Amino acid sequence: MPELPEVETIKNDLRELVAGSRVERAEVLHSSLVEWPGAEEFVRRLEGVRITGARRRGKHLIIELDSGDALVLQLKIGGQLLLVPPVEEPRKNVMLVLYLDGSRRLFLRDQTEFTRARVLNREELEERLADLGPEPFSGEFSAGCLREKVGSRRAQIKPLLLDQKVVSGIGNIYADEILFGARVHPRRKANTLTEAEWERLHAAIRKNLAAGIEHRGTTVRLYRDVLNRPGGHQHHLRVFERHGEPCPECGGEVARAKVGGRPTHFCPACQPEDGPGDGEALTLL
Ligand SMILES: [Zn+2]
Structure with missing residues (x-):
């Protein structure tokens, strides 16, 4: 599902391509999409307003409207926002269509139908985002x-x-890459991590997410940008879904196991389950 770098890419596309457009009509094609308010009010609050901007908080995509409301999307596993034209009109799995001025339309498509949308006023938006942990690139995150x-x-x-x-924006793909980059086993208990490991983890979070943004996101399966283009970061992944292949660091075999119920990819040699051991801890000091 879209994680921080993918939502960031879509947000930037919306700022460039859609901000300033007026929504003439909104059409909900899949009732499970709308979580708040009711479907009728959701449509009413989208029609006749102008899109003033877009921003991202964690994995939430926030489309700002001149009414003071925001359209907040959580693009779950298969969520795509596509601008028609230039993109060809999608025929299947459309959950929402925003008819914009200038004969353009913004399609929300999701073949998994897990994407959820809300129209929130400022107060409701603040409340909705209040529990999210720090942004990985913010000064507060150390x-x-x-x-x-x-x-x-x-x-x-x-x-x-x-x-x-804990920290906002990380999902299953980047988590595996971050832990590999930090040389921390995904099953390590948090209270056993050394100071050096917390430092490496923090650096790996920023490094991997920044690379994902630079490559316009990771397309393992369904992610597309607003112009229906795949991202490029999948070519830079080092362990995610590379189980059975040689580890890019040590040449050992990348393993796969379930951790916390999620498929997880790691190198048992570079990321030892019992931690760095005294030897490494001493050399790092
Ligand atoms: Zn390795």
Whole structure:
């Protein structure tokens, strides 16, 4: 599903291609899409307003409207926003169509039908985003803040990275890449991580997400940008879905296992399950 780099790419596309457009009509084609308010009011609050901008918070895509409302989308596994033209009109799996001025339309398509949408006023939006953890690129997000938040927890580190209250924007693909980059086993208990490992984890979070943004997102299966183009970061993944292939660092075999119920990819040699051991801890000091 779209994680921080993919939502960031879509947000930038919307700013460039759609901001300033007026929504003449809105059509909901799949009733499970609308989570708030009711379907009729959802449509009424989208019609006749102008899109003033777009922003991202965690994995939430926020389309700002001149009414003061925001259209907030959580593009789950298969969610795509497509601008027609230039993109050809999608025929199947359309959940929402925004008819824009200038004879353009913005299609929300999701073949998995998991994408959810809300129209929220400022207060409701603030409330909706209040529980999200820090943005990975914000000044507030440091190795110390990460350790302070979860460093005493006995929970496994990978599910903690996926917890949007701990840090926002990371999903299953980038979590595996981040843990590999930090040389931390996904099953390590948070309270066993060394200071050096928290530092490496923090650096790997920023490095991997920044690379994902630079490559306009990761298309493993369904992700597309607003002009229906796949991202490029899938060519830079080092362990995600590379199980059975040689580890790019040590040449050993990349493994796959379930961690916290999610398929997880890692190198058992580069990311030892029992931690770095005294030897490495000493050399890092
Ligand atoms: Zn390795």
